[in-house]
Amino acid sequence: MNKLEQQRREKCQQIRRMGIDPYGGRFPNTEPAQSVKNRYIDGQEGRRARCAGRIVLLRDIGKLIFITLRDSSGAIQLGLSKQLLAGQWELVKRIDLGDLVGAEGTLGKTKTGEITIWVEQLTLLSKALLPPPEKFHGLADVDLRYRRRYVDLWANPEVMQRFLKRSAMVASIRRFLQQQGFVEVETPMMQTIAGGAAARPFITHYNALDIDLYLRIAPELFLKRLLVGGMEKIFEINRNFRNEGLSTRHNPEFTMMELYQACADYRDMMDLTESLISSLIETHCQGPLLPFGSMQVNWARPWRRARYSDLLEEYAGCRIEDIPAVRAKARALGIEEAQMEDAVVINEVFEATVESNLVNPTFVLDYPAELCPLTRTSPADPRYAERFELYAGTMELANAYTELNDPDVQEANFRRQLRGLSADESMAKMDEDFITALKYGMPPAGGLGIGIDRLVMLLTDAPSIRDVILFPLLKPAAAGSMPESEDETDTSS
RNA sequence: GGGCGAUUAGCUCAGCUGGUAGAGCAGCUGACUCUUAAUCAGCGGGUCGCAGGUUCGAAUCCUGCAUCGCCCA
Numbered sequence: 001m002n003k004l005e006q007q008r009r010e011k012c013q014q015i016r017r018m019g020i021d022p023y024g025g026r027f028p029n030t031e032p033a034q035s036v037k038n039r040y041i042d043g044q045e046g047r048r049a050r051c052a053g054r055i056v057l058l059r060d061i062g063k064l065i066f067i068t069l070r071d072s073s074g075a076i077q078l079g080l081s082k083q084l085l086a087g088q089w090e091l092v093k094r095i096d097l098g099d100l101v102g103a104e105g106t107l108g109k110t111k112t113g114e115i116t117i118w119v120e121q122l123t124l125l126s127k128a129l130l131p132p133p134e135k136f137h138g139l140a141d142v143d144l145r146y147r148r149r150y151v152d153l154w155a156n157p158e159v160m161q162r163f164l165k166r167s168a169m170v171a172s173i174r175r176f177l178q179q180q181g182f183v184e185v186e187t188p189m190m191q192t193i194a195g196g197a198a199a200r201p202f203i204t205h206y207n208a209l210d211i212d213l214y215l216r217i218a219p220e221l222f223l224k225r226l227l228v229g230g231m232e233k234i235f236e237i238n239r240n241f242r243n244e245g246l247s248t249r250h251n252p253e254f255t256m257m258e259l260y261q262a263c264a265d266y267r268d269m270m271d272l273t274e275s276l277i278s279s280l281i282e283t284h285c286q287g288p289l290l291p292f293g294s295m296q297v298n299w300a301r302p303w304r305r306a307r308y309s310d311l312l313e314e315y316a317g318c319r320i321e322d323i324p325a326v327r328a329k330a331r332a333l334g335i336e337e338a339q340m341e342d343a344v345v346i347n348e349v350f351e352a353t354v355e356s357n358l359v360n361p362t363f364v365l366d367y368p369a370e371l372c373p374l375t376r377t378s379p380a381d382p383r384y385a386e387r388f389e390l391y392a393g394t395m396e397l398a399n400a401y402t403e404l405n406d407p408d409v410q411e412a413n414f415r416r417q418l419r420g421l422s423a424d425e426s427m428a429k430m431d432e433d434f435i436t437a438l439k440y441g442m443p444p445a446g447g448l449g450i451g452i453d454r455l456v457m458l459l460t461d462a463p464s465i466r467d468v469i470l471f472p473l474l475k476p477a478a479a480g481s482m483p484e485s486e487d488e489t490d491t492s493s
Numbered sequence: 494g495g496g497c498g499a500u501u502a503g504c505u506c507a508g509c510u511g512g513u514a515g516a517g518c519a520g521c522u523g524a525c526u527c528u529u530a531a532u533c534a535g536c537g538g539g540u541c542g543c544a545g546g547u548u549c550g551a552a553u554c555c556u557g558c559a560u561c562g563c564c565c566a
Contacts, residue, residue, distance in 0.1 A: 002503065002538095003503090003520080003521095003537085003538070004503055004519075004520060004538095005503085007520065007521075008520095057528095057529075057530070057531095059527095059528045059529070059530095059531045059532090060525090060528095060531090061525055061526060061527075061528060061531075061532090062524070062525040062526065063525080063526050064525085064526035064527065064528080065526095065528090066527075066528045066529075066531080068529080077528090077529080079526095079527080079528090081526060081527095082526075083526080096519095096520095097519070110527050110528075110529090111527045111528090112527065112528075112529075114527085114528080114529065116527090130503080131503050131504075131519060131520075132503090132504080132519080133503085133504045133505080133518095133519090134503090134504040134505045134506095134517085134518050134519070134530095135504085135518065135519075135530060136505080136517090136518070136530045137504075137505045137506090137518085138504090138505090139504075139505095140504085140505065140506095141500095141504090141505090141561085142561070142562060143560075143561050143562080144504095144561095155504095248563085334566085474561095475560080475561090
């Protein structure tokens with residue numbers, strides 16, 4: 001235990017000896033710091049105010065102490081004067097940076113114009129035994145920030161604001177969809193067949209039935225069963241799990257909004273996507289031009305709608321029907337195309353050449369049908385599927401189909417495995433019960449998935465997905481590698 | 494998997510071609526009833542990520558390992 005902690009423990013004991021519980025208790029009827037400041041009116045000093053929060057700055061002038069108290073809304077200054085707090089002065093002098101306190105007093109301004117609660121009653125809510133990070137720079141070590149988000153959130157106010165914004169955005173999405181008549185549902189996270197997307201699943205074991213289960217990679221096939229069941233407009237916002245790599249754009253568990261609308265198609269999904277995200281930007285951002293890293297994303301409507309094949313020609317310089325040209329391009333890009341089927345090669349080239357150019361929101365439409373076993377093909381040209389992906393800031397943000405509802409075609413698609421794709425990379429996984437469901441009749445439908453984490457990244461200019469997930473997955477800290485790690489040497493009672 | 498960079502006090506960071514460790518903040522003591530990263534005076538605080546190697550001598554050079562970040566596959 002380091003010296004700083006020992007000193008704080010000693011103060012804690014002194015406070016206990018005063019008959020005060022250093023870990024506080026109920027402290028009702030507080031007001032967010034920001035709203036106290038907002039309601040302050042010049043000339044109406046002396047109104048009551050009551051706040052609770054963490055001490056992030058402390059300026060001790062002797063018989064007068066100024067404290068900056070921070071809560072999730074913002075910060076407010078407390079003024080502690082020996083004259084007003086004579087009976088509590090011994091406690092006041094043992095307050096440290098990082099302590100949680102409640103304060104009640106009258107609202108006023110200092111000589112320099114700072115809105116201040118002149119405290120008449122100070123309540124210690126929790127004594128901090130570990131010192132806070134540096135007061136000006138906050139917590140900067142990237143790894144420590146993720147591992148100790150509980151410090152990051154109050155040491156770096158912009159982090160708090162970003163996560164509050166995420167929460168508000170998700171609430172807006174729910175409200176938007178509910179206003180359009182969509183009903184929120186919950187479908188299984190643990191599945192016997194990990195279908196609905198192309199990804200390697202996590203496997204777990206259920207002892208009671210002695211069976212292996214998969215954590216879902218997508219809710220798609222269950223949501224479509226609900227279409228069969230007669231639910232016409234449904235959505236789910238929940239976690240998917242994919243047993244794949246970590247990067248600034250990938251976390252193995254991530255949040256997906258998926259929705260289905262009966263009697264609609266992918267064009268309806270495009271309109272819905274555009275209006276949903278635009279309404280988010282209108283409510284939560286200073287659009288339509290939003291920075292994203294070194295990029296500038298122009299969200300002004302209407303968004304570009306471009307055919308997959310046209311983009312391939314534009315950026316890869318080869319026509320999609322000209323397979324030798326596409327394969328030559330693949331080789332030039334270092335893609336080992338020999339064992340891959342045409343559609344797989346095409347997609348490899350697309351990902352290598354097109355994606356990094358899609359900065360402004362762009363609907364990429366009409367994918368090669370072989371890549372889309374769950375999608376209805378275009379009536380005009382069955383080589384293409386009625387699917388779009390939305391890109392923005394060079395990231396894939398959303399994916400949508402005109403859903404395939406013909407059970408025989410679906411079954412045939414499940415049986416067809418593309419060469420060049422491993423089983424994990426393929427969406428084609430036989431699900432007999434899903435076929436049975438389709439045989440009962442699924443209405444034609446549009447389906448849409450939006451990656452919530454990436455959407456929040458884009459709309460809050462977060463450089464990494466770890467900046468929008470409160471507790472991103474990290475390699476476990478090696479033993480002894482963490483400063484201040486608590487271990488078995490704790491001898492306190 | 495490959496490349497580059499980082500790892501020094503509780504936190505944020507300096508530390509040159511090798512000569513035995515520094516600052517700011519935080520902490521402790523003292524002063525101060527209007528501060529805004531308060532100020533002033535004084536004091537304490539380090540297994541320089543880990544393990545080897547080179548050297549009279551290593552935070553510094555070399556090798557390996559670990560962790561983190563960025564880029565690439």
